[in-house]
Amino acid sequence: MRALTVQPGVANSIQLTEVPPPPQSDGALSVRAVALGICGTDHEIISGEYGWAPAHQQRLILGHESLGTIEEAPAGSGFARGDLVVGVVRRPDPVPCPACAAGEWDMCRNGQYTERGIKERNGYGAEYFRLEPEFAVKVDPRLGMIAVLLEPTSIVAKAWDHIERIGQRTRSWRPRTLLVTGAGPVGLLAALLGKQRGLEIHVLDRNKTGPKPDLVRALGATYHTGPLGSLHTDLVMECTGASEVILDVIERAGPAGIVCLAGVSSGGHKLSVDVGGGNRDMVLENNAVFGSVNANRRHYELAAEALARADKEWLGKLITRRVPLSRWQEAFKRQPDDIKVLVDFSGSA
């Protein structure tokens, strides 16, 4: 079968290569790929800055935003041929830390987790892959290819879950306003889940025209490109990872405000910061800032519910390009109006 593979640590080593079929040890469910979503982590792996091949192998099958249909499922597995499924990305260490042992591999304490398509496990960017039933999530078949958004939605569902748990440190917590920075897939999905919670939403990004402002406005939210003036919100979902934006939004959280950092940034770029002043504001206003990464099974299930409730037409517009596997190179060339780009495996097998 064909698979998109990379040699981790080597820039631009991505190729469509012929690989053996997935081993039984990857799980009892056999899945035929429908689509693969591409995200910033994939670009980071392709540029050689991130990613690890499985033990004793040189190459890694790329891809963690999966969608496929079940080809074969054992009786009693809870799955049947034809089911539309998404694979969970992270797997706990064989000797799990307390978080992983509790099914909270997203909160792994020892860093010994593995990740499909990222860290020491082959990914989902192949014509066929296998899944363990406990790491497969069924999605509403009416979503069709849109269901490839489940993995990024799971990231957002986790962020929301933590925002709500942190918010409940005070009984009187009733957030009304949300600022989302970055109108990529994670930012737009964060705004969607905020809208489902009845919030007044502001989204900041750079594109003055195109699908990003259109999608924000279609959600009934306010789109900003310029300085945010005196805007303060109860919640901030930071999805850019840009240092200047991060510093700015930490100050924009109102009293008892919560800032969720969800953008993975590169380091090494220093800024001059009034740490004492920032600390004083955080203390006197009871503000909280937290980082959120990955998602566990519960979050995938919350994400599946959120997608099932959402407007399908709006969700469909998040997918700005579907590139057939035969032209896979195009999928990895960034274009200005890209939101979510897919490699379409549906015509390949």
Next chain:
Amino acid sequence: MRALTVQPGVANSIQLTEVPPPPQSDGALSVRAVALGICGTDHEIISGEYGWAPAHQQRLILGHESLGTIEEAPAGSGFARGDLVVGVVRRPDPVPCPACAAGEWDMCRNGQYTERGIKERNGYGAEYFRLEPEFAVKVDPRLGMIAVLLEPTSIVAKAWDHIERIGQRTRSWRPRTLLVTGAGPVGLLAALLGKQRGLEIHVLDRNKTGPKPDLVRALGATYHTGPLGSLHTDLVMECTGASEVILDVIERAGPAGIVCLAGVSSGGHKLSVDVGGGNRDMVLENNAVFGSVNANRRHYELAAEALARADKEWLGKLITRRVPLSRWQEAFKRQPDDIKVLVDFSGSA
């Protein structure tokens, strides 16, 4: 009666002045002062950098860390003559925000709260003061003068309450280690409450000898004065407000770590900071940093329980100087081995 008063905004205006007895409007309970604790906020007010007098008045009665005995209490108030009590510091706005309306004035959203001895309400640094029953907290009479530690303990009880609520964003949260920066009263009380939770505790301060290291070691905790090397802990309670320390401890929180900022710092001092690198670590490790200030009635009650459970001899050593009211000036002159300094009102009335 005599009271310690200041003219807010004017440096070194503190005086022992003759003032009228406290008005009925301050509350139904009449209290004779036993002791007044002095903290950093008092020094800030004395230096003219903070504090607001009551409306239409020039001077403010200083003091918010109270201890007194009830002189008169109405029947049915729940209090009786001779009860040892501490007054809550903050009062909600007459038109309360949703937090204040729920009794969570520590999480006030609109900043319209007032504070005894700090913001627009006379404080407890007087021979007599009055309290509303709902803002008076009874303390174990066996604590005696040590009970003046209730207010700083309430700050710490709130911080712990929030740490635990934030920690429970993950079901598998079982913190084992705590770093406290700053061995002042708040830091030492934070360490005490950590010890009551069975944690391994590290405390950082500058004094190489004296009561601070002695008190830390007597608690069974490790005292550090120098660089912390590779120390990482599940929890950090930051009580110095020093910019360099704040930046350092944010990096010392392990995976799923929580940093509570409890030190009020002055701003204006800029540092060169790798914001992107810090953001990346916070995201990939699911770390949380939050500020905590003040305390509501529930926290005073938690604090009263914590003090009642603690070793009285150890608590007593936190009070390093008791200065009689007649020599009040000495109480406000800082000395190197000061932890908690009291003005002793017990022999005055």
